[in-house]
Amino acid sequence: MKRAQIVFLLLLVACASITAQQLTVRDIMAEPSPAGMRAEGEKMSPDGSKVIFLWNAEGKYPRDLYLVPTSGGQPQIILKTTDMPVTNRRPQRENKLDYGLVLRDDFAKSREGQLGNFEWSPDSEKLLFSYAGDIYVLDLNKDYKADKKTAKWKLLEEAIRQRSILVKGLTDAYAQAMVDTELMPWFKVQQKNLEVSMQAGGKWDSQRQIVIEINQRIGKGLTRLFDSGIPESLANDSYRKFFEELRRAQNRVDVVQAEYEAQAKDDNPRRYTRTQSAEGGARFLDNDRILFSQSGNIFVWNITDSMLTQISREANPQAFIGVFGSSPNKAGTMIAYTVSDSSKQRALVVPNYLDEFVAAGNTRRGWSEQKVMVMPADGSRETAFEIKLPKSEGVGNFRRIIWAADDRSLIIDRNDKDTKRRQLFYVHNVGSKDEQVILIADETDPKWQAPLSNIIEADPKDPSRLFFASEKDGFNHLYLATLEKAAAQPNPTAEKRQENPTDPGYSTNVKVEQLTKGNWQIEWAKWFGDSGDIIFNSTESGTATRDFWVMNAAPGGTKWMVRTDGLAPGMKSGPQLESKGSDVFLLYEYSQWNRPADQYFQRLCYNCGDSRNSAKPIQITSTVPAAFSSIKFSEPKFIDFPARDGKRIAAKIYLPAGFNARGKQKYPMVIFVHGAGYLQNIINGWNNYYREFMFNDLLTRKGYVVLDIDYRGSAGYGREWRTDVYDFLGGPDYDDHIDGIDFMVKNYAVNQAKIGVYGGSYGGFMAEMLAMRAPDKIAAAAALRPVADWKNYYASSPGYTAQRLGFPDKNPEAYKRSSPISYADKLQRPLLILHGIGDDNVHVQDSMQLVEKLIRLGKTQYFETMFYPSENHGFVRPESWTDEYERILAFFEKHLK
Numbered sequence: 001m002k003r004a005q006i007v008f009l010l011l012l013v014a015c016a017s018i019t020a021q022q023l024t025v026r027d028i029m030a031e032p033s034p035a036g037m038r039a040e041g042e043k044m045s046p047d048g049s050k051v052i053f054l055w056n057a058e059g060k061y062p063r064d065l066y067l068v069p070t071s072g073g074q075p076q077i078i079l080k081t082t083d084m085p086v087t088n089r090r091p092q093r094e095n096k097l098d099y100g101l102v103l104r105d106d107f108a109k110s111r112e113g114q115l116g117n118f119e120w121s122p123d124s125e126k127l128l129f130s131y132a133g134d135i136y137v138l139d140l141n142k143d144y145k146a147d148k149k150t151a152k153w154k155l156l157e158e159a160i161r162q163r164s165i166l167v168k169g170l171t172d173a174y175a176q177a178m179v180d181t182e183l184m185p186w187f188k189v190q191q192k193n194l195e196v197s198m199q200a201g202g203k204w205d206s207q208r209q210i211v212i213e214i215n216q217r218i219g220k221g222l223t224r225l226f227d228s229g230i231p232e233s234l235a236n237d238s239y240r241k242f243f244e245e246l247r248r249a250q251n252r253v254d255v256v257q258a259e260y261e262a263q264a265k266d267d268n269p270r271r272y273t274r275t276q277s278a279e280g281g282a283r284f285l286d287n288d289r290i291l292f293s294q295s296g297n298i299f300v301w302n303i304t305d306s307m308l309t310q311i312s313r314e315a316n317p318q319a320f321i322g323v324f325g326s327s328p329n330k331a332g333t334m335i336a337y338t339v340s341d342s343s344k345q346r347a348l349v350v351p352n353y354l355d356e357f358v359a360a361g362n363t364r365r366g367w368s369e370q371k372v373m374v375m376p377a378d379g380s381r382e383t384a385f386e387i388k389l390p391k392s393e394g395v396g397n398f399r400r401i402i403w404a405a406d407d408r409s410l411i412i413d414r415n416d417k418d419t420k421r422r423q424l425f426y427v428h429n430v431g432s433k434d435e436q437v438i439l440i441a442d443e444t445d446p447k448w449q450a451p452l453s454n455i456i457e458a459d460p461k462d463p464s465r466l467f468f469a470s471e472k473d474g475f476n477h478l479y480l481a482t483l484e485k486a487a488a489q490p491n492p493t494a495e496k497r498q499e500n501p502t503d504p505g506y507s508t509n510v511k512v513e514q515l516t517k518g519n520w521q522i523e524w525a526k527w528f529g530d531s532g533d534i535i536f537n538s539t540e541s542g543t544a545t546r547d548f549w550v551m552n553a554a555p556g557g558t559k560w561m562v563r564t565d566g567l568a569p570g571m572k573s574g575p576q577l578e579s580k581g582s583d584v585f586l587l588y589e590y591s592q593w594n595r596p597a598d599q600y601f602q603r604l605c606y607n608c609g610d611s612r613n614s615a616k617p618i619q620i621t622s623t624v625p626a627a628f629s630s631i632k633f634s635e636p637k638f639i640d641f642p643a644r645d646g647k648r649i650a651a652k653i654y655l656p657a658g659f660n661a662r663g664k665q666k667y668p669m670v671i672f673v674h675g676a677g678y679l680q681n682i683i684n685g686w687n688n689y690y691r692e693f694m695f696n697d698l699l700t701r702k703g704y705v706v707l708d709i710d711y712r713g714s715a716g717y718g719r720e721w722r723t724d725v726y727d728f729l730g731g732p733d734y735d736d737h738i739d740g741i742d743f744m745v746k747n748y749a750v751n752q753a754k755i756g757v758y759g760g761s762y763g764g765f766m767a768e769m770l771a772m773r774a775p776d777k778i779a780a781a782a783a784l785r786p787v788a789d790w791k792n793y794y795a796s797s798p799g800y801t802a803q804r805l806g807f808p809d810k811n812p813e814a815y816k817r818s819s820p821i822s823y824a825d826k827l828q829r830p831l832l833i834l835h836g837i838g839d840d841n842v843h844v845q846d847s848m849q850l851v852e853k854l855i856r857l858g859k860t861q862y863f864e865t866m867f868y869p870s871e872n873h874g875f876v877r878p879e880s881w882t883d884e885y886e887r888i889l890a891f892f893e894k895h896l897k
Contacts, residue, residue, distance in 0.1 A: 028698065029881035223250075315339075365796055543680070582605055652682050691881065704896070836868045
């Protein structure tokens with residue numbers, strides 16, 4: 001049975017004993033997960049012929065690298081992490097007091113030195129990746145390598161045959177001289193074995209290996225003979241010449257065998273760096289040049305001649321000046337990058353209590369000052385060009401930097417005015433004497449700019465066209481911008497007034513046309529190959545699903561949905577697009593509420609008669625254990641209910657078996673609050689909350705109703721829904737939860753006195769707000785890694801916080817009314833606080849401060865705490881997940897039953 005078949009059969013038997021009725025908290029949080037491991041790091045080759053991804057068939061770390069041809073066939077492991085060199089680690093000193101905590105246990109070791117950051121070469125024949133901070137290249141051109149390997153083998157065979165003639169002459173000569181030596185019969189036996197093995201053909205590596213092993217034995221025998229000296233009876237000139245010829249033949253065999261073995265080893269990835277400082281952001285500029293960063297600066301390495309060129313020189317770690325966001329043009333001749341001065345940022349100290357001595361690592365957080373630079377990729381300039389844009393106002397950042405089709409012009413998307421204004425610039429002929437800065441769009445939102453509006457794509461053929469996204473009509477839609485060519489100015493004196501006299505550049509007039517419209521949003525868009533059409537992913541079919549559409553790039557242009565025959569409505573997301581000729585290749589992730597995500601490939605066509613037809617989707621990965629697919633989970637009801645202001649709130653409801661809304665029984669209810677604020681959880685798809693999905697199902701088996709809503713501020717519902725939380729976090733989003741409780745009590749037989757809530761991050765913040773401000777609605781709340789004071793989160797993530805609340809010194813009342821710690825004196829319902837001590841997102845400082853305030857207020861009877869010393873914001877250890885959710889379950893069972 002083939003190895004790949006064995007690997008995938010493991011999925012069929014994994015978790016075979018698990019049923020929905022048997023899933024415990026420990027099962028749900030286990031590693032491997034009953035849902036299996038999702039493929040990660042998937043990358044489609046530029047020619048669309050193959051896809052690579054990281055995965056482990058047993059659902060454990062470390063992940064291996066798989067490759068699957070898009071024409072069909074099973075994925076094959078092409079690189080195992082365990083075959084990579086051992087990572088360089090300082091040797092651990094011996095500790096005889098080894099009875100305490102083991103820091104580098106098997107769990108930690110399995111996650112060290114992971115493969116990652118894969119990038120294809122333009123010819124789709126090489127893979128660039130990083131491992132333990134170094135750069136490697138894996139050559140996948142098997143035919144080319146096989147030909148070179150076979151050529152080396154033929155040279156080795158010929159060298160062995162030439163030596164065999166001499167060895168036969170040696171044994172015959174010794175026999176004629178009647179010299180008795182034990183080596184001669186041994187040589188005859190080995191020579192016979194060698195001849196038989198070589199007659200087998202040497203086509204397969206196993207056959208060749210036998211030949212090599214016999215050949216090595218003969219070589220060692222000859223070395224013994226040479227070292228022993230030549231018997232006097234044979235020490236004449238003819239024998240000396242014979243032995244010299246035999247030595248030369250053996251040397252030739254040794255050299256050619258070494259060359260063959262080196263070529264054979266070339267199947268393994270080649271390591272290009274071995275440095276103390278890690279290399280990052282590596283990618284191919286072309287088939288021979290690699291762009292990467294090291295110690296803060298950007299370099300280009302030509303792997304054919306080992307030429308290393310430094311591109312940027314501005315990075316200065318001691319002064320907190322960094323270089324990031326390198327963007328090469330298509331030809332790989334120019335590189336744009338951002339220089340960021342973060343010297344005014346502050347250190348966020350995150351202590352580690354697990355080692356022998358407490359260590360205090362820190363991460364710098366805050367605002368930075370940025371500028372865009374451009375440098376030739378050959379390093380021919382001593383200093384880079386700085387793009388001179390109009391001076392920004394207030395704090396902001398550069399969101400996107402891309403090149404136009406002429407490879408000489410940049411499109412720059414900048415946020416400023418404290419994240420309220422978005423300006424889109426076209427910089428024509430960067431770095432030249434006739435450089436022009438043209439304003440494409442200038443939009444101000446009184447609240448804050450949408451992150452989705454950073455969708456920008458230059459027309460691949462026409463440098464005067466691009467499309468961009470904007471929420472200015474209320475939903476994220478596409479707009480086509482066309483620059484107007486400037487008229488050539490009269491020049492009677494023939495004076496050279498610009499660097500390119502035949503190119504007068506553009507005028508300041510830009511034609512902007514809206515391409516899409518409606519109460520739905522676009523979340524990804526690309527030019528559809530070279531066709532002039534646009535493909536996009538949107539919510540047009542409904543907010544709970546995603547589909548792909550293609551449209552003509554013109555106002556009112558024809559639009560059609562990409563057919564995905566065989567796939568039921570669900571989430572199609574995370575797309576990658578490549579094109580070759582008239583073929584367009586689409587790779588995406590597909591999932592449903594109870595079906596974990598797998599990768600699918602589709603071949604599309606824009607020059608094949610009816611361009612609305614496409615090939616059926618091909619499933620690239622199969623990562624879901626059969627046992628999991630057979631579990632009958634409680635199917636959520638997708639509904640919406642009215643908010644107090646008349647808007648509709650999307651929700652999922654999980655109901656226990658035998659639920660009867662009209663009976664006498666009243667049910668306890670748990671509300672799950674998703675994190676991030678700007679995130680969507682009411683989808684018919686799989687996401688990072690898969691553990692909570694299974695936990696919610698467990699709650700229904702214990703008799704609870706579960707409510708999950710996309711409250712105000714959530715993604716997927718347009719600008720107004722997104723920004724309704726402005727100036728008051730815990731305002732309209734808090735009201736949505738209260739309205740949800742009232743709706744469920746009225747319509748789903750929920751016991752008003754037995755309602756609990758739990759959530760992490762933003763969900764933990766909301767759980768605390770509900771516990772403190774709504775004692776008549778909430779009986780118990782579990783807050784995981786919660787924000788308790790938004791001024792602390794401003795220090796950690798100022799961009800996110802300032803967007804929603806402004807600046808603490810300018811808007812102190814907004815921070816006060818939005819922070820749970822302000823309502824600590826009102827707590828009179830049980831509150832469970834759980835937080836990772838290593839959290840560098842929502843610092844454990846929040847929970848520490850809240851706990852101290854609750855102690856001083858005499859609220860001991862109302863709160864419990866649990867801190868996790870090894871965990872960051874997102875937990876990773878199954879033991880931590882299990883401990884956390886077993887506590888939550890016991891907490892609800894105690895207070896809601």
